[in-house]
Amino acid sequence: MSSTIRVLIVDDHPVVRDGLRGVLSGAPDLVVVGEAGDGAEALARLAAADDPVDVVLMDLRMPVMGGVEAIRELRRSGSAPRVLVLTTFDTDRDVLPAIEAGATGYLLKDTPRDELLRAVRAAYRGEAVLSPAVAGRLMGQVRTPTEEALSSRELEVLQLVAAGATNREAARRLFISEATIKTHLLHIYAKLEVRDRASAVSAAYRRGLLTT
Amino acid sequence: MSSTIRVLIVDDHPVVRDGLRGVLSGAPDLVVVGEAGDGAEALARLAAADDPVDVVLMDLRMPVMGGVEAIRELRRSGSAPRVLVLTTFDTDRDVLPAIEAGATGYLLKDTPRDELLRAVRAAYRGEAVLSPAVAGRLMGQVRTPTEEALSSRELEVLQLVAAGATNREAARRLFISEATIKTHLLHIYAKLEVRDRASAVSAAYRRGLLTT
DNA sequence: CCGCCGGTCAACCGATCGGCTGATCGCCGC
DNA sequence: GCGGCGATCAGCCGATCGGTTGACCGGCGG
Numbered sequence: 001m002s003s004t005i006r007v008l009i010v011d012d013h014p015v016v017r018d019g020l021r022g023v024l025s026g027a028p029d030l031v032v033v034g035e036a037g038d039g040a041e042a043l044a045r046l047a048a049a050d051d052p053v054d055v056v057l058m059d060l061r062m063p064v065m066g067g068v069e070a071i072r073e074l075r076r077s078g079s080a081p082r083v084l085v086l087t088t089f090d091t092d093r094d095v096l097p098a099i100e101a102g103a104t105g106y107l108l109k110d111t112p113r114d115e116l117l118r119a120v121r122a123a124y125r126g127e128a129v130l131s132p133a134v135a136g137r138l139m140g141q142v143r144t145p146t147e148e149a150l151s152s153r154e155l156e157v158l159q160l161v162a163a164g165a166t167n168r169e170a171a172r173r174l175f176i177s178e179a180t181i182k183t184h185l186l187h188i189y190a191k192l193e194v195r196d197r198a199s200a201v202s203a204a205y206r207r208g209l210l211t212t
Numbered sequence: 213m214s215s216t217i218r219v220l221i222v223d224d225h226p227v228v229r230d231g232l233r234g235v236l237s238g239a240p241d242l243v244v245v246g247e248a249g250d251g252a253e254a255l256a257r258l259a260a261a262d263d264p265v266d267v268v269l270m271d272l273r274m275p276v277m278g279g280v281e282a283i284r285e286l287r288r289s290g291s292a293p294r295v296l297v298l299t300t301f302d303t304d305r306d307v308l309p310a311i312e313a314g315a316t317g318y319l320l321k322d323t324p325r326d327e328l329l330r331a332v333r334a335a336y337r338g339e340a341v342l343s344p345a346v347a348g349r350l351m352g353q354v355r356t357p358t359e360e361a362l363s364s365r366e367l368e369v370l371q372l373v374a375a376g377a378t379n380r381e382a383a384r385r386l387f388i389s390e391a392t393i394k395t396h397l398l399h400i401y402a403k404l405e406v407r408d409r410a411s412a413v414s415a416a417y418r419r420g421l422l423t424t
Numbered sequence: 425c426c427g428c429c430g431g432t433c434a435a436c437c438g439a440t441c442g443g444c445t446g447a448t449c450g451c452c453g454c
Numbered sequence: 455g456c457g458g459c460g461a462t463c464a465g466c467c468g469a470t471c472g473g474t475t476g477a478c479c480g481g482c483g484g
Contacts, residue, residue: 012322013231013300013321013322014231014235014322014323014324014325015228015231015232015235015298015321015323015325015328016227016228016231016321017231018230018231018232018234018235018325019225019226019227019228019229019230019231019232019233019234020227020230020231021234022230022231022233022234023226023227023230086227088225088300109225109227109228110224110225110226111226111227112226113226113227113230116227151459151460151461153460153461154460161410161411162410162411162413162414163411163414164406164407164408164410164411164414166408166439166440166441167440167441168440176461176462176463177462177463177464178463179462179463179464179465180461180462180463182441182442182443183461183462183463184461184462185441185442186442186443186444187460189442194376195376195442196376196378196409196441196442196470197408197409197410197441197442198373198374198376198409198410198412198413199373199374199375199376199413200410201374201410201411201413201414201417202374202375202376202413202417202422205413205414205417205422210414210417363429363430363431365430365431366430378469378470378471379470379471380470388431388432388433389432389433389434390433391432391433391434391435392431392432392433394471394472394473395431395432395433396431396432397471397472398472398473398474399430401472407472408440408471408472409471409472
């Protein structure tokens with residue numbers, strides 16, 4: 001019958017893939033048509049036009065090619081499958097890019113089995129499904145639209161500062177003036193609501209702007 | 213037969229529990245005798261003396277009671293089962309306490325299925341099994357014995373600095389002199405191999421000394 | 425018993441930072 | 455076409471930091 005939902009599992013952990021396969025295979029209306037260990041494998045699998053996929057269960061942090069890039073590629077190529085993100089992390093740095101890239105839903109891995117099954121069916125219908133923690137983050141974004149969100153240039157500066165660069169060194173490395181570095185830093189302080197570089201670095205780590 | 217290894221799965225993610233159950237059930241010499249969603253549940257299950265467990269597959273970061281405390285409790289109560297840590301994280305902050313607490317092995321969740329099975333059997337025999345990344349961290353510890361390991365006082369200072377305190381503020385908060393703060397910071401810089409507070413904060417986050 | 429280590433404190437110096445004001449330029453959207 | 459924003463740059467100031475040297479004390483272990 002045409003009501004069978006065809007699912008592709010993308011996760012770099014074999015154990016997790018097995019777990020998902022097990023959970024999904026318990027539902028008569030779902031069938032796992034493939035697995036992939038990273039974004040590139042997933043794209044390759046999805047390119048096989050003779051074997052369509054309805055819903056992609058996608059991890060985010062993977063080697064070779066992460067989930068966000070994979071989703072972006074999918075959208076760019078105009079492919080059809082819904083993408084349901086399933087990951088451990090609920091930081092802004094993970095959630096926002098994934099949703100911007102075009103994920104249909106975003107679940108955390110502590111989601112109970114039955115909720116996961118419902119989410120796959122909902123994603124198949126094009127409905128948005130979010131874990132409560134993720135929903136909260138999104139609301140926070142909407143409520144404070146202009147907050148945080150460092151510009152890419154500011155992030156470069158902050159990375160150098162976190163690496164121990166003085167203003168002078170950062171300026172040299174970015175081929176700009178020391179005054180500009182100072183300006184960027186002032187903006188960064190304002191956005192992160194701090195007053196010095198040390199706490200700016202700390203705030204950035206907490207918000208997932210800097211990678212651990 | 214007595215050669216059947218009895219395994220308890222402890223992980224807060226239902227999907228992961230399913231995956232592990234699936235992998236283990238594929239081996240004729242292994243049997244999953246229970247599951248738990250956090251350390252407290254695991255201890256309760258292990259307290260049932262009429263139903264022994266040989267190997268515990270233990271996640272670390274869990275709600276209610278984490279894996280490290282659970283392992284420590286187990287050892288304190290003189291219980292027998294081997295504990296094989298199976299987690300996503302390989303930072304010093306996770307690895308070292310777990311091994312100190314008495315874990316028999318430490319695997320990351322990207323471990324292939326067959327290696328996981330071999331590891332369970334090895335743990336049952338009391339052999340140490342480490343994922344390559346974890347082994348590397350341990351070696352690093354041994355090679356540089358005096359490295360890092362901030363004293364508790366130094367950590368207090370660093371936390372304040374990360375929160376945006378100036379030396380003067382930190383001094384006031386800890387009821388000590390500003391000069392002492394400076395001395396602590398110099399020691400911190402030496403241990404973390406940096407030259408300013410911003411990069412000290414960064415290094416601390418990367419090593420898991422400061423919590424995200 | 426003596427040495428080492430962690431914690432405490434002091435004084436001094438140059439280097440750097442944070443705060444402020446003000447300015448130019450290019451791009452995007454209304 | 456105007457306004458806003460990001461990025462660029464300048465100069466000035468006081469405050470703070472980083473580096474150094476030297477010192478005292480208490481506990482722990484050889």
